Amino acid sequence: IASIFLTNEFLHLWRSCVSFFKPKKTNLSIMNTKSEKEKFLLLSGEFAAVASEYNHFLEKTRETDLKNFLTTSHKLLSLLYLKALLLPDARNYNSDDIEKFVTEEEWNYIKTVVNLKIKSLDPYDPEADLIPGKKPVENTTISEDLTDIYQDTKDFTSLFNMGVYEMIYDAVGECKNNFKMYWGIKALNAMKTLHKLMMKDDKDLDEISD
Secondary structure: OHHHHOOHHHHHHHHHHHHHHOOOOOOHHHHHHHHHHHHHHHHHHHHHHHHHHHHHHHHOHHHOOHHHHHHHHHHHHHHHHHHHHOOOOOOOOOOOOOOOOOOHHHHHHHHHHHHHHHHHHOEOOOOOOOOOOOOOOOOOEHHHHHHHHHHHHHHHHHHHOOOOHHHHHHHHHHHHHHHHHHHHHHHHHHHHHHHHHHOOOHHHHHHHHO
């Protein structure tokens, strides 16, 4: 798994997090407060690093084959979900003035290139395993799930990279809330479906790619 994350962008972001957020000597009177802030930033940085790699991978969808897209998407989603669970709490964050970066055109582009990559594999029923014989859910697609997650994590990394603690704090609160209420379940559903698709024979996947 680790071998897929050795892009220059990822390594630069990770090293920046480690060097910037590592503990420094401090006065005992402020040690607890500073330690909590450093822990907050370190956990946020770990999430930002994985999110950055996830976003970069989706933006380069056209450059990979179907098999690699399925396996790498599954690995990245798994790590992203784990790091989202570990995001620190940002109580009383300000949700009113959080800047958004992903445009409608960018959202449509990511969804389109993912859809074109996986083609007939895109639609799925998230409840198929839970209720046997249930009528399939319409308009549920892997491409939309991945793109919705991209939108939230791209907005997060854009704010994180500005390096302003107050903006990072609000971004963590917003992203963690959206994870709990919205895209966390999308990630789980997409991972389950991607897992099934990964088990298909290479011959079947080649026929879809043609």
